[in-house]
Amino acid sequence: MLRFLVRRLLGVAAILLVVSLITFYLFFAASGEDSVVRLSCGKNCTPEMRETVRHNLGLTKPLLEQYWIFISGIFAGRNIGEKTCNFPCLGYSFANNQNVSHTVADRFPTTVSLAIGAVVLFMTLGIGLGILAAMRRGKKTDKVATGFALLSGSAPIYVLGPLFIYLFVQQLGWMDRPQYHQFTDDPFQWASGLLLPWICLMTIHMAMYVRLTRSTMVDVLSEDYVRTLKAKGLSGRSVYIKHAFRGALSPIVTVLGVDIGVLMSGTIITESTFSLHGIGMLAVTSVTDSDLPMMMGVVVIAASFTMLANLVVDLLYAVIDPRVRLS
Amino acid sequence: MAASTDTTADQPTGKAETAKKAGAPARSDGSDAFLSVRDLRVHFSTDDGVVKAVDGLSFDVEKGRTLGIVGESGSGKSVSSLTILGLHNREKTKIEGEIRFDGRELITMPERKLRDLRGRRISMIFQDPLTALSPFYTVGEQIAESYRRHLGANRSDAHARAIEMLDRVGIPNPKTRVNDYPHHFSGGMRQRAMIAMSLVCDPDLLIADEPTTALDVTVQAQILDLLRDLQDEFGTAILFITHDLGVIAQMAHDVLVMYAGRSVEKGTVREVLKNPRHPYTWGLLSSMPNLSGDVDVPLRPVRGTPPSLLAPPPGCPFHPRCDYADVVGGERCRTEPPLLALSEGRGTACHLSAEDKQRIFIDDVRPLLG
Ligand SMILES: Nc1ncnc2c1ncn2[C@@H]1O[C@H](COP(=O)(O)OP(=O)(O)OP(=O)(O)O)[C@@H](O)[C@H]1O
Ligand code: SF4
Ligand SMILES: [Mg+2]
Numbered sequence: 063m064l065r066f067l068v069r070r071l072l073g074v075a076a077i078l079l080v081v082s083l084i085t086f087y088l089f090f091a092a093s094g095e096d097s098v099v100r101l102s103c104g105k106n107c108t109p110e111m112r113e114t115v116r117h118n119l120g121l122t123k124p125l126l127e128q129y130w131i132f133i134s135g136i137f138a139g140r141n142i143g144e145k146t147c148n149f150p151c152l153g154y155s156f157a158n159n160q161n162v163s164h165t166v167a168d169r170f171p172t173t174v175s176l177a178i179g180a181v182v183l184f185m186t187l188g189i190g191l192g193i194l195a196a197m198r199r200g201k202k203t204d205k206v207a208t209g210f211a212l213l214s215g216s217a218p219i220y221v222l223g224p225l226f227i228y229l230f231v232q233q234l235g236w237m238d239r240p241q242y243h244q245f246t247d248d249p250f251q252w253a254s255g256l257l258l259p260w261i262c263l264m265t266i267h268m269a270m271y272v273r274l275t276r277s278t279m280v281d282v283l284s285e286d287y288v289r290t291l292k293a294k295g296l297s298g299r300s301v302y303i304k305h306a307f308r309g310a311l312s313p314i315v316t317v318l319g320v321d322i323g324v325l326m327s328g329t330i331i332t333e334s335t336f337s338l339h340g341i342g343m344l345a346v347t348s349v350t351d352s353d354l355p356m357m358m359g360v361v362v363i364a365a366s367f368t369m370l371a372n373l374v375v376d377l378l379y380a381v382i383d384p385r386v387r388l389s
Numbered sequence: 390m391a392a393s394t395d396t397t398a399d400q401p402t403g404k405a406e407t408a409k410k411a412g413a414p415a416r417s418d419g420s421d422a423f424l425s426v427r428d429l430r431v432h433f434s435t436d437d438g439v440v441k442a443v444d445g446l447s448f449d450v451e452k453g454r455t456l457g458i459v460g461e462s463g464s465g466k467s468v469s470s471l472t473i474l475g476l477h478n479r480e481k482t483k484i485e486g487e488i489r490f491d492g493r494e495l496i497t498m499p500e501r502k503l504r505d506l507r508g509r510r511i512s513m514i515f516q517d518p519l520t521a522l523s524p525f526y527t528v529g530e531q532i533a534e535s536y537r538r539h540l541g542a543n544r545s546d547a548h549a550r551a552i553e554m555l556d557r558v559g560i561p562n563p564k565t566r567v568n569d570y571p572h573h574f575s576g577g578m579r580q581r582a583m584i585a586m587s588l589v590c591d592p593d594l595l596i597a598d599e600p601t602t603a604l605d606v607t608v609q610a611q612i613l614d615l616l617r618d619l620q621d622e623f624g625t626a627i628l629f630i631t632h633d634l635g636v637i638a639q640m641a642h643d644v645l646v647m648y649a650g651r652s653v654e655k656g657t658v659r660e661v662l663k664n665p666r667h668p669y670t671w672g673l674l675s676s677m678p679n680l681s682g683d684v685d686v687p688l689r690p691v692r693g694t695p696p697s698l699l700a701p702p703p704g705c706p707f708h709p710r711c712d713y714a715d716v717v718g719g720e721r722c723r724t725e726p727p728l729l730a731l732s733e734g735r736g737t738a739c740h741l742s743a744e745d746k747q748r749i750f751i752d753d754v755r756p757l758l759g
Binding site (some may be wrong): 140286289291293294296309382 | 513
């Protein structure tokens with residue numbers, strides 16, 4: 063178990079290194095020094111600023127050395143020009159005069175909050191409806207649930223979002239306009255400000271879970287051992303929940319891992335639809351603001367979360383299925 | 390009618406027929422048996438039509454005895470056993486006839502009540518113990534689950550009971566093995582665990598559907614020994630399904646030979662194996678080289694192929710494959726279904742006269758059996 067974990071963590075680190083190296087190369091070397099400086103300097107760039115940027119980026123050094131400075135900075139901190147950038151230093155945004163790590167840390171709670179609420183909602187509802195559909199397969203409940211899943215899953219967020227805002231905020235006044243408040247300030251405001259995006263994300267994501275839960279459970283129900291369970295006199299509920307759902311967990315966790323990875327690294331469309339300033343929006347503004355260091359930071363963060371989610375899923379496999387050996 | 394002189398207590402075909410037409414009174418004549426199945430019919434609605442998987446099956450199982458059911462693949466053995474436990478999809482299955490268990494009718498019993506019987510008074514072990522056990526729970530948890538379900542035991546009592554059962558079925562180190570998952574067990578161990586699970590609530594009837602087919606010969610012999618010992622100890626009635634007559638010879642007291650969802654011959658093991666009276670049984674037996682030997686040779690199929698259950702042949706379902714239909718005068722075999730006496734004991738479903746059966750067996754069949 064421990065060996066597996068260490069090996070996997072090393073694997074994750076290796077992949078992250080490769081990903082960041084490629085990104086680093088594409089951002090800071092592929093397009094030539096002048097364009098890198100231009101793209102890192104922000105929209106309103108004066109010639110002096112340009113010189114500072116050029117100097118601070120250290121673009122004259124060989125690529126690998128630049129990369130090494132970037133990576134070691136993450137772990138040890140570094141100085142960029144006269145600015146100190148402490149651990150974990152993801153670079154400095156000249157366009158906004160901000161430490162990249164600070165900006166990321168600033169935006170991160172928004173993205174995480176968006177993700178947590180949405181995951182909780184679409185997971186419980188999606189899986190719940192899926193179980194219900196499997197239990198009543200072929201019956202009305204099943205048809206309604208799967209039909210609903212088909213419909214809801216096919217609406218894109220940029221259509222659903224404005225529609226929900228129009229309907230629930232402007233017309234019915236049931237919900238607040240999406241807004242991020244800190245959880246620690248006021249949990250209620252936090253939740254009510256994010257309710258609408260949560261419901262939108264739930265509507266879109268739960269379809270997958272309904273279908274997946276239903277179909278894997280139906281598969282499990284045709285396994286031989288389910289017949290044994292019935293022959294033991296177990297009630298329908300234990301057969302479905304304790305056993306069939308248990309057997310359906312692995313594929314659900316797989317998809318969940320992907321979804322959480324995606325949501326944690328910031329969904330650009332969702333955040334811009336609801337004008338929430340999370341990691342996704344940060345990625346957008348760093349592009350429009352000509353802020354390469356910020357982009358680099360966002361990519362590293364997004365890749366890390368995706369990899370981490372993957373690792374957690376792999377560990378969960380072993381918890382869920384005793385036949386999986388971690389080796 | 391020639392058949393009426395059958396020396397082996399075969400009821401005359403004619404009489405059996407009237408008895409059957411008379412309905413309920415005749416059907417109830419075997420109901421003092423612990424488990425009595427009468428004229429069972431199980432028909433599945435499928436896209437291709439109605440599959441008549443069981444089509445007129447009758448047998449009895451007595452307390453402390455083992456009834457072996459033998460027949461080719463597809464003859465309806467598993468379907469019959471699952472019907473006893475009411476495990477078919479009720480909407481797609483038409484079930485007729487009578488299944489009386491300890492004086493209670495099972496076919497019409499509501500699902501809730503049946504559930505209380507399953508695993509408690511009637512339990513079942515299956516052919517492949519790997520797929521028949523859940524991979525997600527330990528062997529101990531799966532044994533304890535039955536015990537808790539039916540006897541309301543708490544977690545630790547049930548756990549202790551699981552250890553006790555594992556010990557009783559001969560699993561070494563039961564205290565540690567109880568926490569293992571099925572995939573940690575060998576095939577024979579798994580089947581022992583399955584047996585432990587099925588016996589955890591002291592059932593009165595154990596249905597074993599080919600419990601040793603997936604095991605190698607030595608392990609098979611051990612499992613059969615174990616089942617016999619446990620039967621001696623607990624007096625459990627066993628319904629033992631197999632397509633291996635060698636296993637029947639070792640295991641069963643009584644035998645029922647099934648063909649195309651019907652009973653074609655029944656009797657004690659001695660009677661059926663030493664003095665078989667039905668052409669299909671003859672076919673089964675002559676495909677086995679040596680009955681008394683310990684090596685169980687899997688059944689070689691009888692000439693021809695099993696009949697379609699969607700459109701079974703009219704008359705005797707065995708007639709397209711039977712060498713002796715001409716002796717009867719083929720017409721009768723092709724049109725009139727032979728019936729097996731509903732009463733207990735010995736019987737065959739065949740139009741051949743008792744003399745013909747005797748003669749053919751002695752002249753044609755016996756020389757083939759080692
Ligand atoms: N649910 C079902 N729907 C339709 N047909 C079925 C169903 N269950 C079984 N059958 C059919 O009924 C017939 C009898 O099947 P059964 O499993 O009882 O045979 P068996 O005697 O146990 O054979 P084997 O020795 O191979 O286990 C087969 O032809 C099978 O295809
Ligand atoms: S009834 Fe006729 S066809 Fe059927 S087994 Fe007897 S002799 Fe053969
Ligand atoms: Mg079978």
